[in-house]
Amino acid sequence: MVLRTPESEAGAAGLTAILEQPQEASLAFDFDGVLSPIVADPGSSRPYPGVVAALGRLAELVGSVSIITGRPVADVLRLGDLGELAALEHFSIYGVYGMQRWDWASRSVVSEPVPAGVAAARAELPALLDAAGFGGVSIEDKAMSVAVHTRRADAPQEAFAALREPLNAVAARHGLAVEPGRMVLELRPPGIDKGHALESVVAEHRVRAVAYFGDDLGDLAAFDAVERLRETGVFGLKVCSGSDEVPRLAERADLIVDGPPGVLEFVESLNERLK
Known part of the structure; x- marks a missing residue:
């Protein structure tokens, strides 16, 4: 399985840093449109077949794996069928754009006060x-x-x-x-976005490289964070789970994959290179 190369120089450097020092890398994923297909009823969303298992393998090879989503954490735990992934060290979920957090160690949701x-x-x-x-x-x-x-x-x-x-x-x-x-x-609430959540992941794990996978306008803030982190010396990779509905995200991405199936293919290719 061939690992696709990012089109931008900065993105290629980010991927190289992940491959060279995976234990110093964090990879973060949106849920809807990235790990799960977009559906008409949000309550019927489910992960794309095979993607949870692939993330579980990835989480054993890199420094940390996170899901950063606009959904409440409880939705991801209920709909995601996370299985063994949820028990792996350094796996976390940031819900409602970082206003909620769940991780493998505490097995509990920590929330900011509801505005x-x-x-x-x-x-x-x-x-x-x-x-x-x-x-x-x-x-x-x-x-x-x-x-x-x-x-x-x-x-x-x-x-x-x-x-x-x-x-x-x-x-x-x-x-x-x-x-x-x-x-x-x-x-x-204003000022709450996925970019701040991603920066929290990087600060906590003190990583050398970060990758973020998104599909929607709410993921632009995470792409912004990747670019800010690059200025501090952290290598970064921005991946767009492609959609005709959100061309602005594709324009900002280092690499575009074909929706959740493309995300799965990329993660599996990365796993092959890292193991």
């Missing part, structure tokens, strides 16, 4: 969506944030565009920010 504005915004959303009149739009309660999904709406793109302004108004009233994604608009 008051989230509960207030959540209470307003049902009436707002009823008034908008788009059938199939759903609300996902993430405890630390709240998301409005339009993928199952009668007109997904139209609903997504029409709801941005009223949701921005709700967020502004309650001190929140609206973060767009793939047919989803999420209201969450």
Whole structure:
């Protein structure tokens, strides 16, 4: 199995650093769209076949493996079928963009306090969506944030565009920010993003190289973090789990793979080189 080479010089250097000193490398993955295919119902998401086992092999070869996601940790534990991966040293999950954390050692979820504005915004959303009149739009309660999904709406793109302004108004009233994604608009506290979570991983493990795998606009902050870390001497690799829906992420990536199957292929190729 051939390990694909990143197109950028900085990305190639990041991959080389991972291969040369794997115990000083951290690899972090988004969940939806990276480890699991995007589905209309977030509650039915499941990891792509074989990817959890591949991550388990990877976690025994590198310094650390993390999942960094906008989902609550409980969702990943419930949907992810993590098996032996969850028992491996230096495996962790950062949920709700780092506002929650679970790791192999504690086997418990540590959460920051729920911002008051989230509960207030959540209470307003049902009436707002009823008034908008788009059938199939759903609300996902993430405890630390709240998301409005339009993928199952009668007109997904139209609903997504029409709801941005009223949701921005709700967020502004309650001190929140609206973060767009793939047919989803999420209201969450400002200043919370996957980039800060990724930097926490790097600081904790004191790694020499880091790789991040993402697929959506929320992953741009993690790509930003990789670039900041490069300026401090940490080698970095940005991998996009390719999607026509999010060209901005592909434009920033060092390497583009073909969705979750491509992520699996890359991880398996990396495992072959490292073992």
